[in-house]
Amino acid sequence: MADYDYDLFVIGAGSGGVRASRLAAMTGAKVAVAEEHRVGGTCVIRGCVPKKFMVYASEYARHFETARGYGWDVPEPAFDWPRFLMAKDNEIARLSGIYVRNLQNAGVELVHGRARLKDRHTVEVDGHGTVTAAKILVATGGAPWMPRELPGIEHAITSNEAFHLEQLPKRIVIAGGGYIALEFAGIFNGLGVDTTVVHRGPNVLRGFDDDIRSHVAEEMEAQGVKIRLGTQIAGIEKTAEGLVATCADGHALEADVVMFALGRAPYADDLGLEAAGVARSETGAVKVDAYSRTSVDNIWAVGDVTDRINLTPVAIREGAAFAQTEFYGNPTTFDHDMVASAVFTQPPVGSVGLSEADARRAHGGKIDIYLARFRPMKETFYGGQQRALIKLVVEQEGERILGCHVVGPDAPEIIQMAAIALKMGVTKPQWDATCAVHPTLAEELVTMREKHAPPALGQVA
Template identity: 50%
Template sequence: MPSYDYDLFVIGAGSGGVRASRVAAAHGAKVAVAEEHRVGGTCVIRGCVPKKLLVYGAHFAEDLQDAKRFGWQVPDCLFDWPALRDNVLSEVERLEGIYNSTLVNNKVELIPERATVTGPHEVKLAGGRTVTAGIILIATGAWPDVPDCPGSEHGITSNEVFHLEALPKRIVIAGAGYIANEFAGIFHQFGSHVTLVNRTDVILRGYDEQIRDRLLQISTVKGIDFKFHAAFEKVEKLEDGSLMVHVTNHDPIPADLLLFATGRRPNTAGLGLENAGVALDDKGAVVVDADNKSTCDSIYAVGDVTNRVQLTPVAIREGHAFADTLFGNKPRRVDYDCIPSAVFSHPPLAGVGMTESQAREKYGSCKVYTSDFRAMKNVLADRHERALYKLVVHSETEVVLGIHMIGPDAPEILQAAAVAVKAGLTKQAFDDTVALHPSMAEELVLMR
């Protein structure tokens, strides 16, 4: 048998790479992981964790206003962006330390350098050293995609948005996916004028149409400006440092900040994967089979770099399944059916299973149950924002095919409800469940 420096060499210490590394090491493998940026990857350092903390911070804008209707004498409050920013970055640093400790405690060698593939079993480090491994795992995630237009260098991406020196008075956000809509809600609550620019007229493609239409309606009423069928022509930087964003079909848009949230590309550029015969698709994603193996038998990939499902919990499961299969003698695969997802917009939305259109396309017909209501808290707060819950049910078997909702705490409620969809429960099972009153979640078992 060939002798290698490591049993497993992981490139990328994000959620998938860290899980794969520590589990493989726990199974007895000699493991090293190379990370050129910071341990924790997109989710911990520049993604879902710091963004969710900003979402919490943004909610206080409405909560403080609503508190007056509940009898609290709340004075006019000023928002201190540097205080929140620095506290969030401090928490990110704390979490990075935990991730580092996790690797150390599991006897995984952390190499803080860029690594590139030079052969099926060989990796070259930025410092010049070459190492060998029986198995190489690519877990480099994805990187923000920026439109190719003159002046695009004047914009930033979600990587940099957490480090702003000051809040912009006017922000243009490019895109209409979950990142765009989440930051639109955040900056609006912080007091910025938000303009969301999208090349089509569809937001949150892939989510249920009724739910995403409700978010568009609520966001518009709040004052977020949407520019549809708008492709970028150029971005000008003016003498005072502000920007003028030129798009098709609309007047130029003045802005103090331009945020590109136009998707993320698999981060494979310059990794040298061609040196080992690793095939990439047209988006640059590593092509893998059900066991995460690439077209090179000794190279595997997990997480966003494969462009299957770009969600942190999926990357973690893929990394764990990879390590168990190759190093733990416990072969298993990730089940991609009924994966719940959420958008932490204002208000948040969440969904699991089939949308109404997907169900009709597959089965020809389906039953749809909805509950369109104002949360009790919103009623007393004199806030007219309405929640919408939706069950998509098989016409014959009565199995609940999907649950979709928008409203306060929708993601928290859906996590539990997703178990029912995954288990294949019927609408009758929902009907037979006694409501927990008074709660928003009870609407799920009261639809008739």
């Protein structure tokens, strides 16, 4: 066997790359990981974690309103954006430091710089020269996609820049209807920013259950977010007062900030993948098999760069499965079925399994639906109008629960537990045999007995 500088070289120190490199190094393997930005990747530095802090901050406006309804005398609050940013950045730096220490404690060598494959065993890192490795793992994640040909696009920002705005805008226009667009819409709206979402589709949150999609849109609009569907931004112009985003339908929207959240693309360009013979899909993702192996037998890829399920916990599990297979002699794959997801909109979403439409297609229409819409107990007390939604999609034959969808307070917390049951193949009778915890929102999940009849043709649900 040829001699190499490293047993494993990992490109990208995000969640998947860090987990794989640590586990591999703990076997005594010589491992290095290259990172061109900060250790922690999208999730820790410019994604899930700072976004959740911003969600928390923005929710306080509603908390203050609720407090008054419960008898608290709350003075008119004021939000300090620079103070929040400083606290947020300090916490992100602390978390990134933990990732660095964990790598060092496991014996992983951290190399700061952009890495590119020169061939199947050789990696060049900017400022550090070239090294060789027996095995190479690509874990570079994804990046926001921007329509570069759009007139005035240079005046727009992505989610990356939204975490570091010097001042809170008075008006923002957000292009996109996915979870990132809607999460930031809720954040800015909650912080008092006049917020408009522009989405070319007929509804937001494509890929989620249709009842979830319409419910979230209605609730967000009720809280003040303006959602314009069926059009898209055709151009951006800078003016003395700020920016003007002109939509394809001719409508002009004035804003201080225009943010594009039209999805993310695999961060796979300029990595030398072609030089090493690594195949990519039409979307630019790295093609892999069930063991995350690429078309080159000593190169693997995990996480968003493979464009399978683009979630941090999935990248971690894929990275762990790679390490188990290649360094522990324990062939392991990650099962991408029944992976729960959360959307931190306001109200938040928790979802696992099939949507109603997907279930009908997969099971020839032979499914039952259980659906409840209601105002949670906390809302009814003080006259709040926010509604929750809970939905179960059930296979008629065998009564296995195919999908569980929740919109409302603590939905992401609730769906984690529901995902365990669905992963185990729980049936509706087993689900119903579970005693409710009262008084909670989640108890509605196990008290729905009446099947929901879809509206007749020509009627609106």
